Amino acid sequence: NSSYLPYRLCPDLLRDDVGSSLYRALIDRYDLPPLRSRDLLESVVADKVMAYHLQVHEGAPLMYIERVAYTHNDLPLQVGRTHIRGDMCRFRVDLAADPAPLELIPQHNGRLEDRP
Numbered sequence: 577n578s579s580y581l582p583y584r585l586c587p588d589l590l591r592d593d594v595g596s597s598l599y600r601a602l603i604d605r606y607d608l609p610p611l612r613s614r615d616l617l618e619s620v621v622a623d624k625v626m627a628y629h630l631q632v633h634e635g636a637p638l639m640y641i642e643r644v645a646y647t648h649n650d651l652p653l654q655v656g657r658t659h660i661r662g663d664m665c666r667f668r669v670d671l672a673a674d675p676a677p678l679e680l681i682p683q684h685n686g687r688l689e690d691r692p
Contacts (some may be wrong), residue, residue: 580655599645602653610645610653617641617667620659630661637662 579598581589586606594601602608618640627634639660647653 577656577658579657581653585651585653598654602647608647608653611647612650613643613645615641615643619662622659626659630659632661639665639667 581602585608586602589601589606592601592605599610602610620638620640622630622632622634622636622638624634626632626638627636630636630638632638639662641656641658641660643654643656643658644652645654645656
């Protein structure tokens, strides 16, 4: 795992003990909440170095995830890169559409009619 953050936004972060949650530290210490992110998921194979670190055979399937998290004013806050063993990853994706706005249109008889 690796994370890259803009030094000018959190210059003391390298000296801080962030504990188990980088995002919690960014919120609590710097008022920099990650408000949205864009994730790229890609199936890759383990090279020699990744195989060693993840304790798999070279050529084993991995899931590579690259995340760009954004904070206030859509400012990029963090770029994270992670490799996960193919036999140890499971993903859940929840999709939700915003409900269509309800528009009220006055009718000739003086009553309001709802229209999606």
